[in-house]
Structures are given as C-alpha cells and as structure tokens.
Amino acid sequence: MYLRPLVRVVFVQKCFLSTAAGGSVSKGPTLWYHASDVPLTKPYDSKYKPSKPAEKFVKFSASDCRRLEGAFQKWSKSQKETKELTSVPVNEDFLFEVNIPKMVLKPTYWRGPTYEVRRGIWMNANNNPLAYELTAEIERFYAKMDSSLEGDKEQEKQDLFRFTQPYGKHRMVLFVDKTTAYLLPDLKGGELQLKLLRTNLIPPMGDKITRGSSSNHLTDAAASAKRTIENEIQGTTKQLGKLSDLISWELPSVFGMPDSKDSTKGNDDDSDVFKREIETDYDNDATTPQRDVKHLVLCVHGIGQNLGKKYEYVNFAHTVNILRTNMKKLYMESGKLQKMNRGDGSSDWRENCNVQVLPISWRHTVGFQTDATQPNKENPELPPLGDITLNGVLGLRRLLGDIALDILLYGEPYYRKRILDEVKKHLNDTYNLFKERNPGFGGEVHLIGHSLGSLILFDILCEQDDFKLDFDVKNFYSIGSPTGVFKLIQRTKIGSKQDEPEETSTSFQKPKCENLYNLFHVCDPISYRMEPLVELSMAQYQAANISHWSAGDGIASRVLEFGGSILKDIPGTAIKGQKPGNGKTMLPVDVVEKLTKLNRTGRIDYMLPPGFLEVDIIAAAKAHVSYFEEPDIAGFILKEILAKNHGNHDVIVTKLNRSSDA
Structure with a gap:
C-alpha cells in the first residue's frame, strides 16, 4: 500500500501526457479531487466555519474518478428537470460518498468532517484543481474562446472574459491558448496593458492556470510521490494517531506529573488531526474499491x-x-x-x-x-x-x-x-x-x-x-x-x-x-x-x-x-x-x-x-x-x-x- 502515490502519477500520465497535433490536451478521464487539510464542517460542532480555503487536495482513484464523472454528467443533464441528488460511493470499501450537487465528501456510516470536492479541469500552479464555481465559469468562457478560434479568420478572436462575480482578487480570465490562461485582477492600464500581456512583453500580473496537467506538474507529482513513499515506509499504523496518546499528554498534567515525550501531540491543530486521518487511514487506490x-x-x-x-x-x-x-x-x-x-x-x-x-x-x-x-x-x-x-x-x-x-x-x-x-x-x-x-x-x-x-x-x-x-x-x-x-x-x-x-x-x-x-x-x-x-x-x-x-x-x-x-x-x-x-x-x-x-x-x-x-x-x-x-x-x-x-x-x-x- 506504500506505492499508492506512484499509482496516482501513472494515472495522470495516461490521462494527460498525450497531446493532439494542435497542442491541446487529449480527452481523457477527468480527475476528481477532495480537500484534506481544511474541513468544510466538523462533527458535533455546529459553530465551526473554515478559517481559510483548502490548499491540499488528494486525487480519487481511477475507478472513483470514472464513476464520479459519469454521475456528474448525468446529473448535469437532468438537474433542471428532476433536481435529483446524486450520491456516489467512493474510497476504500466505499466508506465515503460524494454528494455531486454539493460537491462534498462525507463518511457513509458515521458522522465525521466533510471536505470540498473538485473536478480537475483547470489546475493552478500547485497542480491543485480550481473551485467548482470558478471552474464552471471558466469553462463557459473557454467554450466561447474555442468557438471564436474555429470561426471566421477575419473575426476578432475573443480571449478575455470578465467574471460575473469576483473570486478573491480575480476579476477576469485571459486565455493564452487552449491549455493555458491567467486569472487577472482589474486591468488598470486598459487596452495597452492588455496588448502587452498578449505579446508577453510584460510579466503576467495574474495567476497562471492550466487545463489538465503539464509535464512540469507530473515531475512535481512524481517527486511528491517519492517523498510520500519514504514517509510511509515506516508503516501505516505508526502514522495513525492513537487514543492512548491522550493519556500521555492529558493525564500527567491532571496529576501534576512531568509530561511524557508524547505530550506535544495534544497541541496539534484541529485540521492537522483530521488531515492525518483522511490521508493515512484508508487505502483509496485499490483496484477494486x-x-x-x-x-x-x-x-x-x-x-x-x-x-x-x-x-x-x-x-x-x-x-x-x-x-x-x-x-x-x-x-x-x-x-x-x-x-x-x-x-x-x-x-x-x-x-x-x-x-x-x-x-x-x-x-x-x-x-x-x-x-x-x-x-x-x-x-x-x-x-x-x-x-x-x-x-x-x-x-x-x-x-x-x-x-x-x-x-x-x-x-x-x-x-x-x-x-x-x-x-x-x-x-x-x-x-x-x-x-x-x-x-x-x-x-x-x-x-x-x-x-x-x-x-x-x-x-x-x-x-x-x-x-x-x-x-x-x-x-x-x-x-x-x-x-x-x-x-x-x-x-x-x-x-x-x-x-x-x-x-x-x-x-x-x-x-x-x-x-x-x-x-x-x-x-x-x-x-x-x-x-x-x-x-x-x-x-x-x-x-x-x-x-x-x-x-x-x-x-x-x-x-x-x-x-x-x-x-x-x-x-x-x-x-x-x-x-x-x-x-x-x-x-x-x-x-x-x-x-x-x-x-x-x-x-x-x-x-x-x-x-x-x-x-x-x-x-x-x-x-x-x-x-x-x-x-x-x-x-x-x-x-x-x-x-x-x-x-x-x-x-x-x-x-x-x-x-x-x-
């Protein structure tokens, strides 16, 4: 089970390395991800609200991605008519499920933290997928941009679009080609600044995003996989937090005893506790989930x-x-x-x-x-x-x-x-x-x-x-x-x-x-x-x-x-x-x-x-x-x-x- 990050890298290669003659990424299975560092909700804490957006995302297995994408496409076509809630069982032994309309991952059989789910259509510089709402809007603009490229050559090509709402500091998207774009704030320099951006004469002032995944991303993913394998080689159960550790750091303080060597474990950030659990407790890359x-x-x-x-x-x-x-x-x-x-x-x-x-x-x-x-x-x-x-x-x-x-x-x-x-x-x-x-x-x-x-x-x-x-x-x-x-x-x-x-x-x-x-x-x-x-x-x-x-x-x-x-x-x-x-x-x-x-x-x-x-x-x-x-x-x-x-x-x-x- 210690090779599972490597399996993810191989799957990415199958999906995104082959390119068409025009340079666009070939159509492969859409990858799906879930956050692991910042929960959306916590069990038994109705007042909890995330203090920051999630930054760490974990890919679902190949079979989960296929089923999630199939359910998503089916729901997308029927939601206006039936508004049917689509739940897809995922991960090891199907112990979790994804609510497609809400794009949320939650445990199936017990109460636990819930996590944001994203489709891997547009990726940021850290190779993390963009949020669902932002991705959906970019995809609508992408279709317009793509159709303009296929249209009359005399027609002005459309590559800049303003969002219907701000996404943090981002107000618009500029497409460079079919696989690359930049998320931009408002352009204070007007048309001149835009022309300079298009000709790459000035450094980009926004955040680069990529449709699919690039070779550089794969290199980073392979290095990350290697580091993960090295960290996991000590054994799965050694990574899992143990309830008995509570005794080591809580009971001594109650009785005025010196803290044990495990006393720092009680100071973990709440999100770190949940992150360690969802990333290490389950083998989610099994061939048969x-x-x-x-x-x-x-x-x-x-x-x-x-x-x-x-x-x-x-x-x-x-x-x-x-x-x-x-x-x-x-x-x-x-x-x-x-x-x-x-x-x-x-x-x-x-x-x-x-x-x-x-x-x-x-x-x-x-x-x-x-x-x-x-x-x-x-x-x-x-x-x-x-x-x-x-x-x-x-x-x-x-x-x-x-x-x-x-x-x-x-x-x-x-x-x-x-x-x-x-x-x-x-x-x-x-x-x-x-x-x-x-x-x-x-x-x-x-x-x-x-x-x-x-x-x-x-x-x-x-x-x-x-x-x-x-x-x-x-x-x-x-x-x-x-x-x-x-x-x-x-x-x-x-x-x-x-x-x-x-x-x-x-x-x-x-x-x-x-x-x-x-x-x-x-x-x-x-x-x-x-x-x-x-x-x-x-x-x-x-x-x-x-x-x-x-x-x-x-x-x-x-x-x-x-x-x-x-x-x-x-x-x-x-x-x-x-x-x-x-x-x-x-x-x-x-x-x-x-x-x-x-x-x-x-x-x-x-x-x-x-x-x-x-x-x-x-x-x-x-x-x-x-x-x-x-x-x-x-x-x-x-x-x-x-x-x-x-x-x-x-x-x-x-x-x-x-x-x-x-």
Whole structure:
C-alpha cells in the first residue's frame, strides 16, 4: 500500500501526457479531487466555519474518478428537470460518498468532517484543481474562446472574459491558448496593458492556470510521490494517531506529573488531526474499491467520547480505522488466517479477509451536557454541570466529568433506556444502510463493545424483546468491560438461552449471541471477569491468554503468560485428548458444557498479559483505552471470526495463583 502515490502519477500520465497535433490536451478521464487539510464542517460542532480555503487536495482513484464523472454528467443533464441528488460511493470499501450537487465528501456510516470536492479541469500552479464555481465559469468562457478560434479568420478572436462575480482578487480570465490562461485582477492600464500581456512583453500580473496537467506538474507529482513513499515506509499504523496518546499528554498534567515525550501531540491543530486521518487511514487506490464482505463487525464505544468535543484526537471512527487496518495487515502476513478463509470460495482469499469493521457512536445523541459553560438545554430549570463543580483539582474534575459521568448516566433509569434505545437505533440503521449499499451481503454480523459500550450491548442482547435488533449476532466481543461487576451488584448470573430455568434467588441474563468473548488487559482497572458468573468454580482458574502476534508465523503458538511461563498451546482452544501438566487441569464435563453453550471454545474470559513494569497509573489508564490499537486483539478477533465451529473438546485450564493479581 506504500506505492499508492506512484499509482496516482501513472494515472495522470495516461490521462494527460498525450497531446493532439494542435497542442491541446487529449480527452481523457477527468480527475476528481477532495480537500484534506481544511474541513468544510466538523462533527458535533455546529459553530465551526473554515478559517481559510483548502490548499491540499488528494486525487480519487481511477475507478472513483470514472464513476464520479459519469454521475456528474448525468446529473448535469437532468438537474433542471428532476433536481435529483446524486450520491456516489467512493474510497476504500466505499466508506465515503460524494454528494455531486454539493460537491462534498462525507463518511457513509458515521458522522465525521466533510471536505470540498473538485473536478480537475483547470489546475493552478500547485497542480491543485480550481473551485467548482470558478471552474464552471471558466469553462463557459473557454467554450466561447474555442468557438471564436474555429470561426471566421477575419473575426476578432475573443480571449478575455470578465467574471460575473469576483473570486478573491480575480476579476477576469485571459486565455493564452487552449491549455493555458491567467486569472487577472482589474486591468488598470486598459487596452495597452492588455496588448502587452498578449505579446508577453510584460510579466503576467495574474495567476497562471492550466487545463489538465503539464509535464512540469507530473515531475512535481512524481517527486511528491517519492517523498510520500519514504514517509510511509515506516508503516501505516505508526502514522495513525492513537487514543492512548491522550493519556500521555492529558493525564500527567491532571496529576501534576512531568509530561511524557508524547505530550506535544495534544497541541496539534484541529485540521492537522483530521488531515492525518483522511490521508493515512484508508487505502483509496485499490483496484477494486469495494471488497466482498462476509462478516460485518459493528463497534460500540464506551465512556469518554464527550472528550471528542474538546480533543478531536478522541475520535472513535479513527480508532476503529486502526483496528480495521491491523486486521488487514495481519491477514496479509498470515498464511494460517488465509487458509482458514480459503474454504469459503472467495476468489480473492489471499488478500481479502472478508471482514468489514464500522464504528457506532452514540454519546452525542443522548444529551446531558458535561461542558462546564453550556446551559442545561434539556432542563432549563436545573443548573449546568459547571455550576455544581468544585474548583479544587479542576482539571481532574473536568476529565472525570467527561468520562466517569457516562457510567452514572447508565445507572439512572431514564438515561439507561435512552442510551439503549439510541444504541439499538444506531446499530439497526448502520446495518440496514450497509445492506442497502451491499445488496449481496448475506453474511454474519458481529458486535464489539468497549468499556461501557460492552455493558450496553450485553443488556441489548439480553433484552431483545424491548430492544430488538434487525439481525442475529454471531460473536459478541466484550472488551475492557465492567459488565462483570455490574451484574454482581445486580445479583445476576450469566446463562445461555439453552439453559433450563432454575429455582434460585438470583436472576439470570442470557445474551442472544452464538459466542460471548470477554477480552481484557490484566492492568485494566475497569475490566472484570465473567466466567465465575456463569460457573462459580471458574474463579479458581486463570483466564485464557490472548496469543501474541508473530509477523513470521501469523498468530504464534507460543505466548508469554503473566506468570512468566511459556505455554505450548493456544489457550482456550485445547485439542481433544491433550494431557494436562505443569499445574494445568481439565475442566469437568458439566462445566465445559455450561461454557460451550456461551462460547464454542469453552472459554469466555481472555486476557492480554502486561508488558514489563506496567504498574503505574499511566499504564493502567492506557490499558483501558488501547485495545483497538493492539495487533494481538485484532489478530484474536479475526481468528475467531474466521474459525469454524468446533465439536466437543477438552478444555485445559491453569489453576489461579491467589497470591497474584492475574
């Protein structure tokens, strides 16, 4: 994927290098571009307005350009009659769409910044396309100029035109030939100045523009492509901003600690944050922009998304992009994963994992503002949060207000129902939109919930009569989840839909999914286990380990356990007949039967062991927010999605050392 700028250069050459005898550029596919440095709008910020015009534009892929131009021509002919809004899906996996009448690029499945779109008809000195309205007017004048050149030789040739409105400092356009023109201010020297301009006796006082692209532009583009390749060679995921970096530059200041080496990341200009995302998160030059998808994964965020109003770095869509990128990267490196996927009959099984991952952002639609200065819009008779917040350790209080209050909201019946309704609606809307955009999709749907999001999904899956989903759930991955402690407080056990009712004083919740996974980092202070809520005896056994990723061998068969021992199997997926040893034991058959009703592997709890010296508060906070950045998590989820159902098997577990915190 690091050669994609070079692909763009080759495409430009195909389109514009060949010239006709008269020197005009040959007719080739029209290139389309979108801005990447200055958004037109920002999510959740209705007051935002661009402070300057966009200056950085990125070309769409060849196939996107063809479809965009076709839709544009069709819309141009019919708009006066039907005024039909034309939306064209674009970019990797068609995750974005272009509104042709508005010339705007926006995400398809989530709320995000929107960007200006331009057709590459007339280019400025930086090889950027001119704005749509300016281009349209120049093209009208160009047609008049062209027809005058083809007319009677005695007729005066028309090459200067005044715009119907000013475009910045530009008031008119002077055509030099069929490929070159100048944007000019008002001519103070009158006809004499104009004659001098036409004869090139005085330097141009305007800005040169070119129809199509020149060889000099191609040289510049090739050099730019080379620089981009060199910058990207370090690896895509290293360029992606990580949510865990927020902890490095925000939390130390709250507690009065020295800033870490990453502290400058919080000072990025907002537009730079979005620019880095839209330029690095997606591979938009794939030959086939839309992959065949057999597994749709919907990810629900947890606490803290209100921070996105203050720090655009806290961007759940971007976080999910990292997970999607990691999955694709690991799949390309793993012959084992490819082999697991080969049997499904896909022709592109070597490079396509057939998994699509989309974000579900719900917090901003629930209400209850945590902004200190915002009035209470829902209940004007009540004060805003800032009016009851103490001034002591104000930074910490505000941080907790943006994060911890989400949990308090979920504990209040009014907001709990509101949250469940909103998340259910977002899930169904995203699923149905995906089906609409992918009419051939008939595959499986999986859910990932992080933090509070996992508790929300757990309750939705257990309360399908009230919060009905439009799809069945194959795998539910609960990540960094407090579900265990919530259910303990609620005196609730976890069971399977297949279980017979029991006479007990405790209540049961039974999530409607085929496989339930509870993934956590052992240093995560928010996470709790679930298996003891299914079967009390599981409290004496360690959680299964999540395998470490090995680039040379896919998902490695060796993992470093928290105790320091090296296991010789992938925990939780033991082979039938394997003999236990070294402190291991086989689970009783009746316990295995209980667990396999909730997960085909016979395990529910899976843990990431800590790195060395990960014991301070910064490491603990990072552990909770970094799951989507972990290749081990991406590899585990992908492996379990592609794995086929196992039959009955023995489950080997490790006795828990009560002196440890594992």
